[in-house]
Amino acid sequence: MRLPITCLLALSCLAQARAEGPPLDLTSIPFEKLTQTEVITASKLAKQVSDSPSAVSIVTADDIRAYGYRTLADVVNGMRGLYTTYDRRYEYLGGRGFGAPGDYTGRIMVLIDGTATQDNIYNQAYIDNSGLLDLELIERVEYVPGTGSVSYGNNALLGIINIITKRGADFDAVQLAGELSSYGGRKSRLTLGHRFENGVDLLLSASGLHSDGQTHYFPYFDAIGLHGGRAVGQDFESNRRLFAKLEFEGFSLQAAHVSRTKASPTPRRQNAFNLPYYLVDESTSVSAKVDFNIGRDLKSVSRLYLGRYEDRTFRQYVAIDPDEQFRRNQTLGQWWGLDQKFALTRYEGHTLVFGAEYRDDFRQRISSVGLDDHYVERIEYDRLPYTNKTYSLYATDEFAVSKALTANLGVRYDKPHAVDCSVAPCITYASKPAFSPRLAFTLAAGPDTTLKASYSRAFRLPNPNEISASTQSDLYRPERVGAAELVLEQDWSPTLRFTGSIYDYRLGNQRYQASASGAELHDGRSRTRGLEIQLDQLWEGGIKLRASAAWQAARDPEGKQLVNSPRSMAKLNLSAPLWERSCRLGLEAQYLGRRITQELRDDDGIVTREGRPLAGAGLLNLTLSSAQGWRGLNWSIGIKNALNQRYEVPASTVRSDGNGAVLDTMAMDGRHFFVQLSWDAWR
């Protein structure tokens, strides 16, 4: 059945190729008409937009299409030194010595057009279908490795993912799109984008997806005699997304909303296996930005943002009491903030950026209720209110030391006032100011050689979810990192670039549980060192190659190899036009080296078995997509894990029954497929 579809696609490619007539003499077309004609953008090695003095990885809208990326997690997995881990609830991001499974993606920051999007309860950056954006709305994604606290304060501990969204003019159409995928997946999207004559640019988009998921078999639950180890109907997923953006001259207004429900095939409580456990996340982000020139050499950027996150996770108990048949979270986070930034270029050779930010996390409520069998609320378990207000000041100066050497010095001051009112009297658990400095040098060693060296420090405040387990939240300390990095960028030709980087991260004030005693400790220190290399090559005719490899040596605070941190990683992305450029084939190969699972602990938290090594895994993804210029109709078809590799990743929650049955890994999907079709109506 799939073969005919593939043939049909190939045929449509050929038909398109033949339709292209002889080349016309463009100079014979009036200039007015030319300026109204669309262009097919040439592929080139992307240049970074952010001014970060580190080796930035860039994924463009073209890459997203060419490699069939459908979530931010797919994008991240294609990037040098990064990987994600899925526990069939969320995708968690890992790289550079962080990324314990189940560790919410809080040490990395996800920015959408400059606005931080993670919630203020778990500090999670949502990179799967619970994230705010459809990938079709993304112009480019930049991953800036290294600390970002000098620019963004709290949480930008280990890197920044910067998403730049498209504008209405990029669509200039009403676009209808649909997708079908394996495991009963379907998605539809309606996008409207237009730039009006008066310069107003508008983008509106709505989408929804649903996936039936699979029946998963767990030998562990079979061994302990629960439902034959089969979780039936416990893997479905659905989401709804809305996005709106309005731009006019220096003004921009943006709103994004997502709600997602994902069933978890693994239970929260062991005996609730195969009972409903639905993770429900809802995020909203609204921002307004005004950008204008005060004078010839002074620019102002003001940004107001609002955020809301709600966790309404629902699960069924194994009956305890008639009033407690189900449990539903009513966890709510709300915040707003104002950032005023100035860029001054008055002084020859200096670019000075300075400003102030105020952020008010006025609602951080962790709450859940017990429901009876009519879903009526009977019991409120806890209602833990937290708040935090942060005042920040920052300044950076980029200046030329000599003709070849540029320095970038910056510091940010953050003064939090974080209060825990789950106890009486309230505890102020974070109030000490934090300084996040950055010192970086960029040396243009030759016309094609750039060396970058940087040292920076960053911090991360304990979040409400972490401290909610304790009545002594003042024991928790802000996590710290000091990061040193050296980067070499060498352009061997306009179409061949080499990037190499070595880094050394030292983390402090980490929270961990001692192996021998099971005690919770708050002063963990650890170190991660690594090397990353990447090659970007572009050939005549639009063939693109990106190959990267990364090695990392990450230790936990006890000096052991960090859980779920592969020693080596390799990625290869190759895309090439086919059939006279009417289609493009994208090939993606990824290798993740050996990594270790979480250790087993007894009821006192004492380690009873160390983590065990999991074999490395190689994946191959193939995508065939129509090229631009298809009179409004576009399609793409993809095969993920084309070699049908059976592989496992470390589980976020380990379980053992004392008789040798252990659940410490999750099996990932074998070969699966998707087909997308989009149509630009009303052009």
Place this chain on the structure above:
Amino acid sequence: MRAARARLLLAGSLALALAAGQQAHAQAVPEYAMKATYLYNFMVFAEWPNQDAHGAPESLQLCVFGPDNFGTALNSLEGKNVNGRKLVVQRASSLASLRRCHLLFVTEREAPNMAAIQNVLGEAPVLTVADSPLASGAAILLSLDGRRLVFDVNVQRIKKAGITLSSKVLQLARSAS
């Protein structure tokens, strides 16, 4: 059942796509072919002073400085008649040779050196065009806006070089300042 219907829908849509594809006339133009044509049009709608300063008065020099992505797109311009003069395409290799150009296109790779290029040019009647925001000193800056190629004109710069650009070009510019 649902899967079967979905497949039917898909096959139908693809057939439609096929039909559309066969009718479709390739409307969009490759980026660099378009850029080359813009350069040609700028030359058509510009007037240079003191024509003898450029050597052979019967020719108009279009220079490209730095490694470029035009491929063969400029070849078709070679020898074209522009207001009675023959267009000559040159890949410039040294800064010193730039003063002889009528139109100078500074590629992305040389864009960071725009200040040095301006120094060499001084007030020579050379129309500078670039396609990278790094070359902000260029008289005309090409950029992509959505799916269209647009350009911004720096009128001061053009006046300084003593070149007259037709008002038609200024009207088509996204901005002229």
